[in-house]
Each structure stands twice: as C-alpha cells, then as structure tokens.
Amino acid sequence: MTEAVMAGAEPFAFGGGKTGVLVLHGFTGSPQSMRYLGERLGERGYSVLGPRLPGHGISPAAMAKTTANDWVACAEDALLELSAKCDKVFVTGLSMGGTLSLYLAALHPDKVAGVIPINAAVQVDSPDMAAVAFARNMPEFVPGIGSDMMDTSVKELAYDQVPVTCFKQVIGLAAAARALLPKITCPTFVINSRVDHVLKPHNATIIASHVGSDRVELLWLNNSYHVATIDNDKDLIASELHSFVQRQL
Known part of the structure; x- marks a missing residue:
C-alpha cells in the first residue's frame, strides 16, 4: 500500500504567463517550505511549479528508499514540464533544492534562464554528517535537522528523523554541484542567511565566486536562519527574486 503524503506537503502549481519559476524544496523537507514563495510569485503572474521530491513529505522510511538520482530526475522532469509551456524558466530552491537548481542550470543551459539558490549546499561541512555517511553498524535513522528559523512561531514540515543512508546521497549531490559551478553561464542570484545552523554560509561565496x-x-539575509523562505525574510526573498527575474527579461 502506498503511504499517504503528509497534510501540507503536497506539490503545487500556479498557472501564469510565459515566464516560469521552478521552486525546489530541501533535504528531508517538503513543498510546504516553498509554498509561500510560490504563491507570491503566482500572484505576480508567473507560471510556478513546486514538485515534491521522491521520498519527501511522506515518512523517513519512504525517503530511505530513494537516492539523489531520484531527486535529480524529479527536478529535471519538472523543468521539462515548465519549459514546455513557458518561453523562459528560472529555477530556485532552498538548501538541497538550491543544490538541485545549480545542477539544472549547469546541465540544462538551454532551459534555465536564471538560477536563484537560497541557502544552497555545494559543500557539506558537517563532521557529524560525514562521520555517519559511510560508517558501519549505524542506526537506520538519526535525529532530524529541520525548522532552523529565527521566527519560532512557524514550523517547517520536515522529518524529525533522517535516514542515514541518505547522508551519502546529499554529500555526493553537493560535491557534484560544486564541480559543475563553472558550467553555469546563466544569470545567478545567490541568496543566503548570514546565520545558518544547518549549512555554513560560506557556501554562498563559493557559489558566487565559482559559477x-x-x-x-549576492544577497545576505540578516533576519532569517536556514529555512529562510518561511522565516522573517520571506517577503524580501519574494520581492528580490521578482526584481532579479524582471531584470533578465
């Protein structure tokens, strides 16, 4: 029997004009973290697509059965879907979604008109994550990393446990995106929180200096932590992203 998607974690799409924006959520998260941004962009007339990455928004056990190949394939399929009905497509994403957006920009230059990574990972400088990624005799799950926000009144719909098998997947994906940065030739708008308890903010300067x-x-956020798209700077992100897209049209 197929497991049900968690309430609020459903994918979303908003019909609009000939300019599209693909919005990708992060590792262990769900489209819930990107819905606010998607709605604001939809109100401005963009065609918006917010897919749910395989294994996400269901259960940690479901995620444990997926790999980075599955997440990349989902993002590529969404890009193709949006490209089929839009003249120009911009790709943005939070955390691992930002990593995926960079990957798409590097490998599909004919389909990505601009890329906007938000607190993206191209270098996972986490000794704890690295220590468990290939270790023997590890438990199947370890405590989660979601809901890193300055605004404590909001909660990210993310897993409270992370499948250990997925750590090596996200580390590998980040490394691949890092190596692909020189292949990104489209306009790039890096958005990053100055304080982030999940990923080190120097990811932003690595991206900006190597694409x-x-x-x-490059825009630094002073009032948000890792899940910035639903934190205090969510409206700033929406308006600055809109302005960036308009400058490329």
Whole structure:
C-alpha cells in the first residue's frame, strides 16, 4: 500500500504567463517550505511549479528508499514540464533544492534562464554528517535537522528523523554541484542567511565566486536562519527574486 503524503506537503502549481519559476524544496523537507514563495510569485503572474521530491513529505522510511538520482530526475522532469509551456524558466530552491537548481542550470543551459539558490549546499561541512555517511553498524535513522528559523512561531514540515543512508546521497549531490559551478553561464542570484545552523554560509561565496556566469548577484539575509523562505525574510526573498527575474527579461 502506498503511504499517504503528509497534510501540507503536497506539490503545487500556479498557472501564469510565459515566464516560469521552478521552486525546489530541501533535504528531508517538503513543498510546504516553498509554498509561500510560490504563491507570491503566482500572484505576480508567473507560471510556478513546486514538485515534491521522491521520498519527501511522506515518512523517513519512504525517503530511505530513494537516492539523489531520484531527486535529480524529479527536478529535471519538472523543468521539462515548465519549459514546455513557458518561453523562459528560472529555477530556485532552498538548501538541497538550491543544490538541485545549480545542477539544472549547469546541465540544462538551454532551459534555465536564471538560477536563484537560497541557502544552497555545494559543500557539506558537517563532521557529524560525514562521520555517519559511510560508517558501519549505524542506526537506520538519526535525529532530524529541520525548522532552523529565527521566527519560532512557524514550523517547517520536515522529518524529525533522517535516514542515514541518505547522508551519502546529499554529500555526493553537493560535491557534484560544486564541480559543475563553472558550467553555469546563466544569470545567478545567490541568496543566503548570514546565520545558518544547518549549512555554513560560506557556501554562498563559493557559489558566487565559482559559477561561470558573468552576471552574479549576492544577497545576505540578516533576519532569517536556514529555512529562510518561511522565516522573517520571506517577503524580501519574494520581492528580490521578482526584481532579479524582471531584470533578465
């Protein structure tokens, strides 16, 4: 029997004009973390697609059965779907979603008009995560990493446990995206929180300094932690992302 998707974790799509924005959620998270941004972009007339990555928004056990290949394939399928009905498509994502957005920009330059990684991972500098990624005799799950936000009144719909088998997947995906940065030639807008308890903020400067694009912008967020898309800077992100897209049209 297929497990049900958690309430609030459903994928979303908003019909709009010929400019599309693909929004990708993060590792162990769900489309819930990107829905606010998607709604604001939809209100501005964009065609918006927010897929649910395989294994996410269901259960940690469901996620344990997936790999980075599955997450990449889902993101690529969503890009193709949006590209089929839009003249230009921009890709944004939070955390691992940002990693996926960079991956898409590098490998599908004909389909990505601009990329906006938000607190993205291209270097997972976590000794704890590295220590368990290939270790023997580890438990199947370890405590989760979700809901890192300055605004404590909001909760991210993310797993409270992480499948250990998925750590090596996200580390590998981040490393691949890091190596692919020079292949990104589209306009790039890096958005990053100054304080992030999940990923080190220097990921932002690595991205900005290594992409092959000659149009790179960097915005630092002072009032949000890792899940910035539903934190205090969520409206700033929406308006700055809109402005960036308009500059490329």
